[in-house]
Amino acid sequence: MTRSRRIVWTRIALVAGAVGGIELMCRLEVIKPLTMIAPSQMALELGRMIATGEIIAPAAYTFMEVGAAFVVSIVAGGALGALVHALPRLRRAVDPLLASWYAVPFFVFYPLLIALFGLNALPLIAIGVIFAAPAMMLSTLAGLDLVPRVLRKVARAHRLSRLQEARLITFPSAAPYLFTGLKLAFAYSLIGIIAGEFILSSGGLGYGISYAYESFENRTMYALMLFVLLIATGVNGLLHTWDGRLARRRGIT
């Protein structure tokens, strides 16, 4: 077995072991069913919800919001990152703000956002963007900062135009960091939007979980949590694999 195979299998075994452990503890009622239902029951309930289609509407709503927030964050975050990188003066001023961004509990602004955008999906998308765009921006800045000086000199030695330099040198060199930004932006859009739905919304998966919790529907609640967990892990795993492939192609495994 190759090394990477072994890593993957160990990982699978680890996760399976953890899930199996929880399953066992739930079945033996070490964990009371009132606290947590067994993972197999969560999966069954989730399967039922998918089969009957009752999960489709909230899931589609949430995906639409996350997708919109993700795209806006990538474009705006990347552009702002490049802009701020080009203006060191502006950067020095906004740096402390950017870096403390995630300490601010933004969903307290939700009532304000509703007043601004109206009672629809827009305030939640805005929260997703507020969460995700700075991550993309910070990654862009990091990527641009870490372009090796020698590459810049190569660009100058070859008399590349600014556009050529950006396309041939800066972008490929910063690409891994930009990809990290992409990963983070997805994570943060999802976190921001589900959290927003959870606290102050009337639709989507987050709202479904909070509603189920308040009406003591443990089965629904855990099935929805499992669904969110699977989506988050699934997309993240996909991006991770892709990331690894990009890194290997560049020979920085």
Place this chain on the structure above:
Amino acid sequence: MTRLIDTIAIIAAILAIWLGLYAYAGDVAITSPWRTFAFAAELFCRRSFWDNVGATIAAFAMALLISAVAGVAFGLALGMRRFAGEVAEPVLGALYTIPKVTLYPVMLLIFGLGLSAKVAFGVIHGIIPVILFTLAAVKNVQPVLLRTARVLRLGPTETALSVLAPAVAPEIITGLRVGFALTLLGVLIGEMFASQRGLGYLIINGIEVHDVRMTTTVTLIVIVFAVAANGLMLALDRRAHRTSQM
């Protein structure tokens, strides 16, 4: 001097946005800057406000300590064993992606209401970035440094102290900075749901009873604290990165 001007310009820009929002949305959503400052001054004179600040700080300090110590320890252990690190990294990344707010019913059921739930909330938010940054720092130590250590026949302790530690310290400080912010966020969220005390409670209570003035003011205080603490750590971070590059 330019720094001072920068700072003033940023504060002016924020105030302008704030005033714009206030003009657009009005008293239902946000209070004007001046009324907010006045109310902040009023809050600072209240005993009960400081009780809430104390509750938040106690929970935050405990959560931060756990996140930092356990996070760095896990990160170092995973970073030094390549195999374990590669097994764990995507799992940690996935955990980082989970919207942890959705886990709050589970946390409440496990920890009950009160301090331990708040601390647990802070830790689950803050610990993973600390682990990930530490892990990446150890993993990305330039091989040439370790080879130099071997050429110089340094023992494991000497290698760790005089080569590894200075090489990874800057990234770990960055990790701690991110962890600091997220722990604070986690504690505040914990207070919003799982507590009857603390600044997070004041905010959510303000939302629930529609006390816009309280919500806006406490939010402002939290933001000012977070930005100030972070500015301090950023300076430390910069210095560490600068010295390590020489």
